[in-house]
Amino acid sequence: MIADPDSPEGTKEVHVKTWNNTVANLTLMALGSSAPEILLSIIEIVGNGFEAGELGPGTIVGSAAFNLFVITGVCVLSIPSDEGRRINAIKVFAITAFFCVFAYIWLVIILVAITPDFVDLWEAVVTLLFFPLLVNLAYIADKEFCCKSAQVGDAGEENAEFGLGNRGEVSILPASANKQSVVEILKKMGNRPDLTEEDEARIATALISKRTPHSRAWYRINAIRALTSGHKLVPSVNEKQAEILASLEQGEDVGSTVSLGIVPGGGYKAVVEWAAGSTAVLERDGRASLVLLRHGNIDVRVIVRIETVDGTAESGSDYKHIDETLVFMPGQTSKEIHVEIIDDNEYEPDEVFFVRATMDPEEPAIIGNRPICQVTIINDDDPGVFEFSKPSFVFKESAGKALVEVKRLNGCSGKASVMWQTRDRDGKGAAVEGRDYIGGSGELEFQHGELVKTIEIEIIDDQEYEKDEHFDVLLTGCSDGSKLGSLKRTVVTILNDDEFKGVVSRIVNLTNANLDQISVAHSTWGQQFTDAMNVNGGDIEGATKLDYFMHFLTFGWKVVFALVPPAQIWGGWLSFFISLMMIGILTAIIGDLASIFGCLIGLKPTVTAITFVALGTSLPDLFASKTAATQEEHADNSIGNVTGSNSVNVFLGLGLPWTIAAIYWTAKDTTFEVPAGNLSFGVIIYTVCAITTVVILLLRRTLPALGQSELGGPTVPKTVCGIVLMVLWFFYVILSSLQAYEILDAKI
Structure with a gap:
């Protein structure tokens, strides 16, 4: 519970994230996203009587190749040429990039150098223990326990501007709107006569969602839901709202004044x-x-x-x-x-x-x-007498303009004019010219027959809660023939922002309601089934023909997986383990289907693993990384986590099943056999290409000619680098396939 002056109880309940981002990405996130590859390896070994197969290890290496080469290449190309994305947590990336290469070098060492074609129990256990070593080293680098840097990320300052807090391992989840953040957004929007409160709430929701740092898990979930036409984690906006949102993101002034129609x-x-x-x-x-x-x-x-x-x-x-x-x-x-x-x-x-x-x-x-x-x-032929229509006028600060009426009495013949000026009052509650209103002096010209004219004085809407303020407006003279009446001075009162506070409160409530709708964890079991059975999770207005088509194809799977308990039960752990169990069942089915499919079209298990199966498990990561690359300020969630995921694939995806098999065969006084052949060849090709990729990223970060950013940059270097990275994947697939069919005779 935290203090909340806007709540009737004076407090409100918040959800606090206690996991470190780096640790969460390398443990729960990696385990969840890599579960198909990991479980496929375990199921294959157990199903083969604890003998090594080709589908599981091939999928792990093939998935790693697609992740590192294709996803990185797509992310490099997806950024506009006049922009760039740099990895912010560069120390963490250095650790994971090292292990991304070392993990596969280690496979070659144990399969070719130490115990050719066999894996001893200690080798399997050491492979598995590299996983906690990676997590701890990455955590040390993230917390800067060594070689501390004084660098402050821009994201924190940007989020602080909107009252969202700085980027760190403790944050409020899901994103929530308070009055401070909404007022800041309303200030940037200004007075817009064409916007309703619902429009403003939608824009505030979208802007807060974009400004809130998201984890890689968030992007992956959203990518999968986009592919299956599920409930999106991004708020839907119409064309007008999207135009204003884009202007706000670019820092443009989108406000207008009602009375002037600017x-x-x-x-x-x-x-x-x-x-x-x-x-x-x-x-x-x-x-x-x-x-x-x-x-x-x-x-x-x-x-x-x-x-x-x-x-x-x-x-x-x-x-x-x-x-x-x-x-x-x-x-x-x-x-x-x-x-x-x-x-x-x-x-x-x-x-x-x-x-x-x-x-x-x-x-x-x-x-x-x-x-x-x-x-x-x-x-009446008299030119008239001028005076204010009332001794005082009252306007709310949010009105934007004080409209002070001057009347023409006892005649209206011919043209006539009257001079006016503003004056600050003395004492408490006095409005200050230049701070509370734009005053000065001027002349009102009445045409023949005109009886009423209006002095327009701009009120400065600072959108802060303050007491009533006052200033005077005086009639100081008039044209020849006309006269000033008795009411030559009037008082203008600027009311406090009670109405504005009410508007803000309503928009805050609407914004929080919209944010709750795009929250991952805050849904009931019934809501999960409702979202699963409706296209776009119920957002029919934003649904396209493709959404309806994908909803039709995936309807059964969405209903089945709606059986997974909501993440809010037992802190999410029940949902986590039930999800792994269902992924395991699905993986077993996919493994059999992949084998059957390979047999039907004449593909060897190794080729099937590095192509169709690897692509199937990695496509959600591709869409998630591309979205993160375009929306995030840094490249961490797009490519910074790919290297860590590839390392975890080996340490858990091979270390865990190999440890299980090695224990089984050691108990039988024998050694677990793992033929090096195709696996070691593919690993060597991947390792060479992985080193090349890391060098390319290092050069892109350091060389001005390449834009000094891992993603984006000048058009020609960006295009060349992106194509080279994707060619590396084709190079890996082609050489590995030629080796599998013994067309390329490469003995390891």
Whole structure:
């Protein structure tokens, strides 16, 4: 439990990750992702009467080759040429890269040099013990117990900006949103009239999810669910939300001001409103001329409906009714509307009617702050008296603008103007010009017949919770012939952010609800079956034809694996072991199918293992690594963990079954036989190619011409390196296959 001022109880429950990232990747993650290869080796040996087979070891080496060569090559090519991804935990990578090569050199040593074609018990046990040695050395490197570095990763600073905490071995899982993180995101979005609270929550969810460091397990799970059209771990966003999200990620200003209709890049809706909220006309003038303005996005065609509405003046006797549509063509910013006034030569008091502007919701525009213009029919030749309409005005800080009305009384003949200025007040609660609002001075010009004009003063929305603040607006002078009235000063009050706090609270709740929906661990058994039986886990709106097709193909498997207990039961351990058991059953079936398939098409077990079986077990890693490469700031989760996984494949995938078999044969006073032949040849080819790959990555990291990053960089070097890495895999497969069919006579 931690303190939470936003919770009614004052506290909230959080999940704390206690596993170190490096240790988790090399133990639970490696065991889970490599379980098919490991279990295939164990099942094959036990099923063969504790005699060595070719399918298990071949799959391990073939999977390692695909992981290191193809996945690394794809990740190198997937990064744009103007970007790069470097491995952040370089010390951990150095340890795992060494063992990635040493593990296979060790296989050659024990199969060819020490005890050719046999594996003694001590050799099998030492192979297995290299696994905890690797984990401990990687942990020491990760914690920098030796050769400490003062380097601070950028990811931590970036996450801290959004209130998500720094990257480390203790973090809150799943990702959660608090008011601080949501306020920071809302600040970057600014005032957007085209966004609902649900839109803002979706964008906040997506941004927090992207900014939250994910483990390799997260990417692997998401890749598998994408392949099977399951419940994705990424929030779905529509086209508009995705555009804003991309701008936020690039640090662009995506905010707009409602009252001004400011449209960066022309991407938002236009704003249509009357130039003045009120105007007047002499009855003898015969017509009232009104101006309709369009600002904001002026590059679109907008249709507006104009209609008169009776007040004290009646259509037919005082004016002629209009009901028509106006079209703003691209580039047009104003339209003039004329309403005919009927002069009946009879005495009447001043009368009013209204002209209303409306539009279809589908139009690429919105009606602004002045949707209605009041028209007064008068008979007065005086230029008028100016004063504020009220002694005080109240606006909320989130409104963006203070709209202060100035009235024109006792006449409206001809043009007239009035001067104004703002002034800070003294004492407690005073608003400060430049910090709380953008003040200054200006002049309002009233055209002939205009009765009301508005002073627009920008309010600085710092989106912080603060007390009410005040400042004054003064009328300081007017044009010749006109006068100032008695109300020459008004007080503008900026209210606190109670409404904003309510909005933030609602968006925080919506965001957390969205984050819960994409959480791995927080689902019930019933929810697992619901997600399994629905395409995209129930997100039908975001489903494509391919999603429906893959859902149809994998429906049975998804329902069967929904039987695995949810990860929240017993801290996830029950789910872990039940998953391994089900993977073991599935692996046994796949092993038999692979053998049968190889026999049907005439492939030897070794070739079947390094091609079809290895590809089947490694494809999820390929999609996971590619996604991690494009989304992560560093290359650790894309290629940094491949070397560790390849090492674990040998130490557990061969060390464990060989230890079991060696114990069995030692108990029978004999030695466990493992023919070196094809296995040792393939291992040697892999080792040579693996050393080449590590050298390429080292050169890419150090040479400026290659971009000084493992992934991405300049187009030509990036393309050449990516192709070379994938050619290494074809080289390994072809040579290993030729050796298996004895076309290539290479004696080890």
